[in-house]
Amino acid sequence: MNHLLTEEQLTHLAVKLLRENKKKELDLLLDELQPYDVAKIYTRLPDRLRSRFLVHLNNSFLADVIQELDRNWQIEILNNLGIDKKGEVLNLMDNDDLASLLDDLSPEKSSSLLAEMEQEESDFVKNILQYPEETAGRLMTNRFVWIRNYYTVQEAVEKLKSFAEYAETIHYLYVVDENRKLVGVVSYRDLILADAEEKIENIMYERVISVSVYTDQEEAARLMEKYDFLALPVVDENNVLQGIVTIDDMLDVIINEAYEDIEKLSATGKAIDFQTNSVTAAFRRLPWLILLLFIGILSGSIISHFQDTLNVVVSLAFFMPMISGMTGNTGTQSLAVVIRGLAKEDLNKGVVWRLIFREFCVGVIIGLTCGAIIAVIAFLWQGNAYLGLVVGLSLLLTIIIGTLSGTLIPLLLYRFRIDPAVASGPLITTLNDIFSISTYFSIATLFLNYLV
Amino acid sequence: MNHLLTEEQLTHLAVKLLRENKKKELDLLLDELQPYDVAKIYTRLPDRLRSRFLVHLNNSFLADVIQELDRNWQIEILNNLGIDKKGEVLNLMDNDDLASLLDDLSPEKSSSLLAEMEQEESDFVKNILQYPEETAGRLMTNRFVWIRNYYTVQEAVEKLKSFAEYAETIHYLYVVDENRKLVGVVSYRDLILADAEEKIENIMYERVISVSVYTDQEEAARLMEKYDFLALPVVDENNVLQGIVTIDDMLDVIINEAYEDIEKLSATGKAIDFQTNSVTAAFRRLPWLILLLFIGILSGSIISHFQDTLNVVVSLAFFMPMISGMTGNTGTQSLAVVIRGLAKEDLNKGVVWRLIFREFCVGVIIGLTCGAIIAVIAFLWQGNAYLGLVVGLSLLLTIIIGTLSGTLIPLLLYRFRIDPAVASGPLITTLNDIFSISTYFSIATLFLNYLV
Secondary structure, three states: OOOOOOHHHHHHHHHHHHHOOOHHHHHHHHHOOOHHHHHHHHHHOOHHHHHHHHHOOOHHHHHHHHHOOOHHHHHHHHHHOOHHHHHHHHHHOOHHHHHHHHHOOOHHHHHHHHHOOOHHHHHHHHHHHHOOOOEHHHHOEOOOOEEEOOOEHHHHHHHHHHOHHHHHHOOEEEEEOOOOEEEEEEEHHHHHHOOOOOEHHHHOEOOOOOEEOOOEHHHHHHHHHHHOOOEEEEEOOOOEEEEEEEHHHHHHHHHHHHHHHHHHHOOOOOOOOOOOOHHHHHHHHHHHHHHHHHHHHHHHHHHHHOHHHHHHOHHHHHHHHHHHHHHHHHHHHHHHHHHHHHHHOOOOHHHHHHHHHHHHHHHHHHHHHHHHHHHHHHHHHHOOHHHHHHHHHHHHHHHHHHHHHHHHHHHHHHHOOOOHHHOOHHHHHHHHHHHHHHHHHHHHHHOHHHHO | OOOOOOHHHHHHHHHHHHHOOOHHHHHHHHHOOOHHHHHHHHHHOOHHHHHHHHHOOOHHHHHHHHHOOOHHHHHHHHHHOOHHHHHHHHHHOOHHHHHHHHHOOOHHHHHHHHHOOOHHHHHHHHHHHHOOOOEHHHHOEOOOOEEEOOOEHHHHHHHHHHOHHHHHHOOEEEEEOOOOEEEEEEEHHHHHHOOOOOEHHHHOEOOOOOEEOOOEHHHHHHHHHHHOOOEEEEEOOOOEEEEEEEHHHHHHHHHHHHHHHHHHHOOOOOOOOOOOOHHHHHHHHHHHHHHHHHHHHHHHHHHHHOHHHHHHOHHHHHHHHHHHHHHHHHHHHHHHHHHHHHHHOOOOHHHHHHHHHHHHHHHHHHHHHHHHHHHHHHHHHHOOHHHHHHHHHHHHHHHHHHHHHHHHHHHHHHHOOOOHHHOOHHHHHHHHHHHHHHHHHHHHHHOHHHHO
16 A cells, blocks of 8 residues: 555544544545545544544445444444434445344334335335345345346436446346346446447346345355356346345355354354453353363263273373374364365265265375374384384274264265354364274274283 | 256257257357356367367457366367467456466466467566566456546546446556556546546545555455455556456455465365365375374373373373363364454454453363363262362363463464464364373372372
8 A cells, every 4th residue: 555644643633633623624534535444533533523523424425434334333323423314324325234233233223223214225124134144135235227128228328327326336237127027137348339229138148147035145155256246136036136246245255154164163153253252252162162071071981991901001091192183183184175175166976975085095095104103103112012003003093084084074964954164173073082092992902912 | 046057958058059060059058158157068068079169259258268267178278279369368368367377387388378469468467477476466457447647537438438348347447647656546436427627636536545566465355355345456666557456366365365274274284175186185184194193192201201190090091082182172262263363353462462361261261161060070970079179170271271372372473474374273282282181190190199
């Protein structure tokens, strides 16, 4: 970034201009800034300057600023606005952002805000709120331009011009028939290159890629990414055009889904960020941990079964952390490969069996390598070739089990339509503990006579 | 999606039309499809139909199709094209996609392809290739429209019209001075609303958000996400406009970075997908595993130090998997919170210390809860209150150590400019094994007299 003041300097300047009541200079400054910058400045202003600051923002810009803020700030700003201004700003907000805000408020507060809006806008927002969370219907906006299939190119261009204020967010013109059913799509380029008298239905693409209001947001995002679209039309069950979803919302969806995968893989539970307080963070993390604690006790009770073996050859305990650690690690690796693949690729039986076989082979190769290394080390360290054999053989088997469980468990969950990322790393690791300890002590008990 | 044939049906139809030589029908079909669809069909066609299929695609569409394909398919298509067509298609490809393709070819092959292109286009591609990988300079394109600050609005609109073929990808008009230095930006809307005789420099935004050619691609992507921009200008050290980066490239960057984090967290090493063969996959995963194996042996040697304690109270071994498992799990959770936060937030000292303190408190809360549970269970199971005390106290301490190491290690790596995600879950888990085993056996040894 060039010739830019930092956020801090900008805020400082704004405070100075507000205090000295230099309205014109402040307007000039704000005129140069993006909604994101103004939002940041607002949150840094001293309390008593805030309402005065808001006066300097026109409604449409203010609507954009609000969309850049966190929930608490959004509510604070709305409370700071007069009733008239509030209604107009709400009308101008993106419907999907507004719907998401209203969804977090009490029903009374939400309907009082809706009452201040224009009928058409509030109806649309209420409509959005009907759809389940994380669907395309929930994220769609009515800020798009549709044209009729019987329009001429000239008529379409005129309609487009009358929506000039939206121009920045119009990427495609969607074509509907007399029943508002989506029948085609036209790009700017088609319009510019076509003859003015040409009918839209003759120049439109008829194979429109669209999603249903009930389409999962992640699926919609993936479709936009595949086709490099900036917007995607959303239709109801009768193919009637309801709205569009845009790339900026999809970007947020994609970023959040990716980080949700990381969260689930680490079993952190619901979103914890740097601001979450420690009690909340601890209670979000505890449920998984307590489950894992009990599975961990199960591992202990398995060891207690082999108490006699352990009593005779205490050195077996030396290799326990290594064996269960390695099994857990290879399992986590397989898990990550599967989760990542599932997010990117379409599955069919062929792919699944090939993947399972591949991971089995990976397990064998890794198991043979690490098993051989540890066998030699165990022999040199404890001076017992049989102990080397037992530890090496166990590691080979447990690594194969680890890779297979890291592969099969998420695939099975996926098959039964459970999000495979709930098979978190910690869960796989803890389950693998049980497998690896049973295997290790069983083999040791088998060779017990040679170990002493 | 509505009224759509599947990929398979489309391919089937295309093969049929090609075999029956129905050129017109095939052109009509292709006219309705997106580059992504045509790319998918191409990869499914029988070998001998491919060159014939390519004839039906015009150069600009073909350039888009190539960009949707994997590297090997891209090379295959280029080899299938005649020299003339090849040059034209290369001219029409996005420069950044072409640069990335050329980068993977041998120097001879790459320069022979460049030689077939127009001077201006090949110069730009060569220019891009100068910049380090993963920078904005590497991802920029020259498909943008710039105007001079002394243009009138009318002159700007005329220039814009003459670039009608790019219209779909033009989101902003960048304003440069006589030295091609970036001095402003104008939106469509500003142009439409302004007076035709108005000078551009009077209506442009002067505070342009831009990135340098050397800006990291992830930083550029984050900037676009923050500001909801569809494109971002890229300048050199003298603020001379060099190109723009667009949202579709940034989307790929964001998706890849998120999945790279998952890969690193699970220590899978370099990209492994469902197609990677087992030997390659195994060898990519082995280096980390072998390192972890040796750390695992370290844990074992710690236990061997406490051999006497273990000999006396064998039941201590029963709780080993649980203690090291729980320590590893809480550590992984903290790690995920930190990695996720680092990707989203800006750090300063205040934030870091608050985070460390927060995670410490989380460790205390989780440790007290889980420690109390396990103390009761150990007491009931083994009938020894001191054993319960030892196990519970150990778990409390090791969980605190686990959360702190999961927090501090990635923060320290970040501080020393090492990617914090290399502190993978498996590494944290294995290190935590060492901490937890030492703590557990030290406490047990302390209380040894009460345990027997």
